[in-house]
Amino acid sequence: MNHGTWDKIRVVQYGCGKMGRIIIRYLLEKGAEVVGAIDTDEEIEGKDIGELCGLDRETGVKVKKSADTVLDNCDADIAVLALQSFLTDMHKAILECVTRGINVITTSEEALYPWTTAADITNQLDALAKRTGCTITGSGMQDVFWVNFPALIAGGVHHIAEIEGAVSYNVEDYGIALARAHGVGLTEEEFERTVARSLDNPAYVWNSNEALCMKLGLSIEQTRQKAVPVFADHDVFSQTLGETIPKGKAVGMSAVVTSVTHQGVVIETQCIGKVYEEGEGDQCRFQIHGEPDVVFSVDHPDTVSHTCATIVNRIPDVIAAPAGFITMDKLPYARYLSYPMFVDIGY
Amino acid sequence: MNHGTWDKIRVVQYGCGKMGRIIIRYLLEKGAEVVGAIDTDEEIEGKDIGELCGLDRETGVKVKKSADTVLDNCDADIAVLALQSFLTDMHKAILECVTRGINVITTSEEALYPWTTAADITNQLDALAKRTGCTITGSGMQDVFWVNFPALIAGGVHHIAEIEGAVSYNVEDYGIALARAHGVGLTEEEFERTVARSLDNPAYVWNSNEALCMKLGLSIEQTRQKAVPVFADHDVFSQTLGETIPKGKAVGMSAVVTSVTHQGVVIETQCIGKVYEEGEGDQCRFQIHGEPDVVFSVDHPDTVSHTCATIVNRIPDVIAAPAGFITMDKLPYARYLSYPMFVDIGY
Numbered sequence: 001m002n003h004g005t006w007d008k009i010r011v012v013q014y015g016c017g018k019m020g021r022i023i024i025r026y027l028l029e030k031g032a033e034v035v036g037a038i039d040t041d042e043e044i045e046g047k048d049i050g051e052l053c054g055l056d057r058e059t060g061v062k063v064k065k066s067a068d069t070v071l072d073n074c075d076a077d078i079a080v081l082a083l084q085s086f087l088t089d090m091h092k093a094i095l096e097c098v099t100r101g102i103n104v105i106t107t108s109e110e111a112l113y114p115w116t117t118a119a120d121i122t123n124q125l126d127a128l129a130k131r132t133g134c135t136i137t138g139s140g141m142q143d144v145f146w147v148n149f150p151a152l153i154a155g156g157v158h159h160i161a162e163i164e165g166a167v168s169y170n171v172e173d174y175g176i177a178l179a180r181a182h183g184v185g186l187t188e189e190e191f192e193r194t195v196a197r198s199l200d201n202p203a204y205v206w207n208s209n210e211a212l213c214m215k216l217g218l219s220i221e222q223t224r225q226k227a228v229p230v231f232a233d234h235d236v237f238s239q240t241l242g243e244t245i246p247k248g249k250a251v252g253m254s255a256v257v258t259s260v261t262h263q264g265v266v267i268e269t270q271c272i273g274k275v276y277e278e279g280e281g282d283q284c285r286f287q288i289h290g291e292p293d294v295v296f297s298v299d300h301p302d303t304v305s306h307t308c309a310t311i312v313n314r315i316p317d318v319i320a321a322p323a324g325f326i327t328m329d330k331l332p333y334a335r336y337l338s339y340p341m342f343v344d345i346g347y
Numbered sequence: 348m349n350h351g352t353w354d355k356i357r358v359v360q361y362g363c364g365k366m367g368r369i370i371i372r373y374l375l376e377k378g379a380e381v382v383g384a385i386d387t388d389e390e391i392e393g394k395d396i397g398e399l400c401g402l403d404r405e406t407g408v409k410v411k412k413s414a415d416t417v418l419d420n421c422d423a424d425i426a427v428l429a430l431q432s433f434l435t436d437m438h439k440a441i442l443e444c445v446t447r448g449i450n451v452i453t454t455s456e457e458a459l460y461p462w463t464t465a466a467d468i469t470n471q472l473d474a475l476a477k478r479t480g481c482t483i484t485g486s487g488m489q490d491v492f493w494v495n496f497p498a499l500i501a502g503g504v505h506h507i508a509e510i511e512g513a514v515s516y517n518v519e520d521y522g523i524a525l526a527r528a529h530g531v532g533l534t535e536e537e538f539e540r541t542v543a544r545s546l547d548n549p550a551y552v553w554n555s556n557e558a559l560c561m562k563l564g565l566s567i568e569q570t571r572q573k574a575v576p577v578f579a580d581h582d583v584f585s586q587t588l589g590e591t592i593p594k595g596k597a598v599g600m601s602a603v604v605t606s607v608t609h610q611g612v613v614i615e616t617q618c619i620g621k622v623y624e625e626g627e628g629d630q631c632r633f634q635i636h637g638e639p640d641v642v643f644s645v646d647h648p649d650t651v652s653h654t655c656a657t658i659v660n661r662i663p664d665v666i667a668a669p670a671g672f673i674t675m676d677k678l679p680y681a682r683y684l685s686y687p688m689f690v691d692i693g694y
Contacts, residue, residue, distance in 0.1 A: 026505050144503035148680075152499050153645070155681030156491035158373050158656035217685040263685055291656070292649035298500070302639035309505035309638070333495075333680045334502030338564040338610055 006342040009315060012036035012070060012102070014093060015082035016044060016052060016063055017175055019107055022308040023080055025053045030312055031340025036070035037063045067096045077343060078315055081106035084177045086201065087118040094125055094136060101132040105311055105318050109204040111138025112147070113211035113327045116223065117202040126325035135321045138207075139314045140307040141169075143328045145298060146208040146269070150286045151215040152333070153296050160290040163212070165269035167205065168283045169303045170276040171252050172240050179240045182273045183229055183250045191229040191250050203227065203255030205269040210259060214329040218261040225257040230274045238275045251275040313337050353689040356662060359383035359417060359449070361440060362429035363391060363399060363410055364522055366454055369655040370427055372400045377659055378687025383417040384410045414443045424690060425662055428453035431524045433548065434465040441472055441483060448479040452658055452665050456551040458485025459494070460558035460674045463570065464549040473672035482668045485554075486661045487654040488516075490675045492645060493555040493616070497633045498562040499680070500643050507637040510559070512616035514552065515630045516650045517623040518599050519587050526587045529620045530576055530597045538576040538597050550574065550602030552616040557606060561676040565608040572604040577621045585622045598622040660684050 009032045013024050016039035027034055037049050042065070044052060050059040064070050071079070079097045081104055084090050090108050097104045114122045129136050150163055171179045179185075183195035195201060203225050213220050229250040236251050237244045245251055252274025259267045272283075281300030288294045317331045328334075356379045360371050363386040374381055384396050389412070391399060397406040411417050418426070426444045428451055431437050437455050444451045461469045476483050497510055518526045526532075530542040542548060550572050560567050576597040583598050584591045592598055599621025606614040619630075628647030635641045664678045675681075 029505070141503070144499060148499055148502070151682070152491060152495055152680055154683035155495070155660055156488070156653040156657045157683060158376070158652065158659065160683060160685075216683050265685070292652040294648060294653070295646040297644060297646075299642040299644075301641060305505065305639040306503040306641070310503045312505065313502055333499055335498065336501035336504060336507060336563050338507075338612070 005345050007345045008033040009319065009341050009343050010035045010075060010077045011315070012038065012074065012076040012079040013049070013082070014038045014067065014079050016049070017082065018173070019082040019304065019308060021053045022304065023082060023311055024049050025055065026308055026312040028055070030337055031342065032315070034059065034061055035074040035076055037061055038065070038067050038070050039063050040065055067093065071096060071100055071102065076102050077319055078103040078105060080311060081108065083108070085109045085181055087111060087114050087121045089177070091121055098125060098129050098132055098134055098136060101134045103134045103318055104136045105314055106138050107140045107307060107311060108138050109140065109142065110202065110207055111136070112140070112142050112207040113214065113329065114138070114207060115327070116210060117206060122325050129325060130323045133323050135318050135323055136325045137314065137318045137321065137328055137331065139311050139328050141301070141303050141310065142204060142208045143310050143314065144334050145284050145301060145306060146205065147211045147215060147329065148333050149296070150288070151212060153286070153294060154216055154288060157288055157294060158291045160265050160288055162265065162289040163267045163286060164289070165205070165286045166272070166283055167269065168272035170280070170282065171273050172238060172275055173304045176240055179238065182252045184238060184252055184275060185241055185245050186229070186250045188229060188231070195253060196227045196229070203257050203271050205255060205257045205271040209257050209267050209269055211327060211329040212267055213259055213261055216265070218263050218265055221260045221262050223257060223259040225255050228254045228256070230254055230272070236275055236277060245275065310334055316341050319343060352692050354692045355380040356666065356688050356690050357382045357422060357424045358662070359385065359421065359423040359426040360396070360429070361385045361414065361426050363396070364429065365520070366429040366651065366655060368400045369651065370429060370658055371396050372402065373655055373659040375402070377684055378689065379662070381406065381408055382421040382423055384408055385412070385414050385417050386410050387412055414440065418443060418447055418449065423449050424666055425450040425452060427658060428455065431455065432528055433457045434461050434468045436524070438468055445472060445476050445479055445481055445483060448481045450481045450665055451483045452661055453485050454487045454654060454658060455485050456487065456489065457549065457554055458483070459487070459489050459554040460561065460676065461485070461554060462674070463557060464553060469672050476672060477670045480670050482665050482670055483672045484661065484665045484668065484675055484678065486658050486675050488648070488650050488657065489551060489555045490657050490661065491681050492631050492648060492653060493552065494558045494562060494676065495680050496643070497559060497635070500633070500641060501563055501635060504635055504641060505638045507612050507635055509612065509636040510614045510633060511636070512552070512633045513619070513630055514616065515619035517627070517629065518620050519585060519622055520651045523587055526585065529599045531585060531599055531622060532588055532592050533576070533597045535576060535578070542600060543574045543576070550604050550618050552602060552604045552618040556604050556614050556616055558674060558676040559614055560606055560608055563612070565610050565612055568607045568609050570604060570606040572602050575601045575603070577601055577619070583622055583624060592622065657681055663688050666690060
């Protein structure tokens with residue numbers, strides 16, 4: 001902690017949906033200055049972010065549709081992008097920030113470790129960020145719970161032969177883009193033809209598996225995935241789609257991602273993303289087979305809240321990181337901010 | 348990882364009991380050079396460490412009783428001390444290494460964070476280590492599983508009000524010194540008069556609680572403990588004591604340690620150390636009360652193996668650390684060694 005002169009961290013929230021609104025509240029509670037808010041949804045255009053996030057006060061910062069207007073009229077330290085899951089969809093928004101030299105942290109699941117799933121975009125953004133002197137990092141639930149968690153436990157293990165993981169989340173919590181990417185509402189034939197075939201849509205554990213390999217000092221020989229649709233055996237209502245998914249159509253998918261490393265360690269993670277029914281909860285469970293065997297888990301993690309909390313806790317790390325596309329495996333372990341976040345202004 | 352010229356790490360194993368023998372095997376399997384072995388037990392004096400650890404080969408290194416003889420006749424990078432639990436008992440052995448400028452890592456539970464429970468010894472050793480240019484660190488199971496584990500999960504949490512933990516271990520696994528410190532075999536009156544009263548015997552979670560506070564950026568207002576004996580309700584045989592503990596005498600104790608911080612966060616950990624019966628397993632479970640609540644655990648951790656693995660995985664961190672009594676909260680998170688450990692010899 002700094003004992004000199006410090007300033008609040010200035011943040012632009014880019015994407016003010018369900019996740020963005022929680023992030024704004026967490027930011028304000030951690031002492032950050034939210035200096036801009038961008039969202040294309042006309043229903044919230046012009047709204048004060050205080051009202052938007054259910055606070056008892058106005059902040060003076062209104063949601064605007066134009067990213068250019070917002071980004072050109074403040075001096076943001078970082079932009080928090082809570083938009084889509086995949087970098088092809090996020091490319092333009094990241095460029096808007098990085099061309100201006102503004103650091104980016106994003107909930108984009110692919111951005112966690114996109115070197116093999118979106119190599120061209122990642123390399124281009126990495127080179128650009130190094131020129132403009134800013135950092136791009138993907139974070140969220142997977143950072144602490146899917147990568148650092150098994151990597152930490154491995155620090156207490158002598159020999160690893162295999163790591164098996166199973167994580168799940170409710171597709172309803174992440175908006176329509178993620179639901180579509182999971183094939184919600186598709187028939188078996190539609191699922192096989194679209195979601196199952198396309199490597200443009202890597203399972204989120206593809207990216208987390210590879211980040212975990214990196215964190216463990218393993219080099220990846222091959223990562224492969226198998227996408228298996230999960231079908232409703234009775235009608236299930238999806239709030240996100242605003243419709244009932246009839247029996248026989250997909251409520252989501254289970255992806256089994258296997259990373260084989262040149263060191264012989266295999267990491268296989270099953271990732272279940274589906275529309276939950278009453279009483280279902282998330283799972284996050286890992287098993288290391290080795291010396292010794294070890295089983296470790298988080299009971300029904302509150303994935304949305306952990307995603308938003310991790311993003312906010314990571315902001316000082318991203319600002320302190322070197323320029324480039326610095327994936328979370330290269331940052332120190334995420335840590336709890338027990339005091340307000342700040343930047344050292346050095347005088 | 349180094350791409351230049353490197354050398355094996357040279358290690359002296361000081362204490363060749365149950366833990367020390369596993370550590371020696373792990374060291375050899377991780378590519379370290381075991382250059383000396385010290386133990387006062389006459390039964391193993393002169394034995395080759397290969398034979399002692401159940402390996403199929405002789406190493407040429409024999410167990411010797413004299414620490415001076417061993418330490419003066421090799422150029423060790425580090426000594427691994429698997430001796431007693433408390434620093435008053437460990438003081439002499441640590442001094443033997445530190446006066447010679449040899450780094451120390453120890454399984455001593457108190458050494459994990461001894462600043463309040465053994466302040467004088469710790470400060471003296473810290474000053475001495477800084478003069479002789481070496482590092483002293485306590486590690487083991489508690490490092491990864493009792494401190495870094497809750498600290499990491501906290502990195503995905505927005506607000507912490509309280510952390511509750513419950514850990515347990517089998518007193519039978521750690522030799523007679525630890526069994527005595529847990530009051531095994533004592534009557535209620537004897538327990539109250541000795542173990543329960545004495546702050547020379549802080550519960551192991553006292554030290555881990557305070558390391559966790561440090562890791563979370565919290566300052567400790569007060570730590571207090573309550574030691575509650577666990578009595579046998581029928582005769583229980585203890586292999587370590589080599590005798591049957593009759594019904595009504597203590598098979599161990601449960602310590603509830605509460606750390607109150609100036610930031611308002613309370614950390615309360617229950618530590619159960621007892622002679623297990625058939626079928627009992629260790630527990631390691633934490634709950635953060637905050638936003639959000641989160642419950643996380645390791646199922647029946649293999650405490651002995653995790654302790655030895657963590658000690659060995661920590662060695663490069665200790666060698667790289669600055670001089671002084673550098674408690675594990677100041678080191679990076681423990682990490683799995685996927686390649687042989689080594690020291691860079693810089694040419």
